[in-house]
């Protein structure tokens with residue numbers, strides 16, 4: 001026991017005391033309510049007040065879908081080599097390395113194989129934080145390889161899309177991925193292996209125009225923006241006011257573009273039942 005009492009640090013005057021709350025709260029984009037982040041974790045990043053579905057990172061999506069969050073990741077090291085030496089506000093090479101640092105990924109998609117409710121499946125999840133989840137050569141190649149593995153091993157395929165479309169910085173090479181993936185999906189179809197497409201907010205451009213709409217089942221999260229061109233461009237082209245709810249999941253379901261809208265908390269059960277139905 002010490003004979004000397006430790007001197008306490010002098011208390012700050014009340015007016016200057018601060019409480020650190022930064023990063024603990026999130027504001028809902030839809031209902032503007034401030035939500036404690038811990039609460040969001042327990043609801044899979046869905047607003048408890050208005051059911052707004054926040055974006056999920058690719059690895060969070062994997063943790064949600066794969067049993068015990070365990071999977072084997074494929075082609076993690078594939079990287080774009082900047083084929084056009086593209087420069088916009090900054091060189092594409094710099095943009096890629098900045099994005100790599102920010103997300104810990106080499107491109108905008110993760111491919112994993114593991115069990116979903118005890119069924120072996122391959123899941124591809126897009127990462128919206130990596131250049132808006134845009135589809136370039138690497139995304140195209142990783143998905144194509146995933147499909148080829150599914151053909152070989154007879155595993156069902158699930159692709160969770162979240163994308164701004166084709167990647168401008170890779171020009172026509174990005175657009176070619178649409179045909180490449182669609183061709184590979186046709187081979188999967190001929191082998192009678194199911195592919196389920198899950199569309200999340202937002203799925204637009206070349207991704208909607210290719211693999212996101214080619215599923216045996218095309219399902220979406222509630223209120224997701226799904227379309228090819230943006231509403232403003234369409235309005236200017238056709239010179240007509242667009243109906244309310246245009247390009248949202250509910251509107252698309254009503255008009256036969258989607259098979260179902262599934263809440264995030266139910267999505268794993270839904271996928272498992274669908275695979276059962278397909279005989280897997």
Ligand SMILES: [Zn+2]
Pocket residue numbers: 028029030031032033047048049050051052
């Ligand atoms: Zn909300």
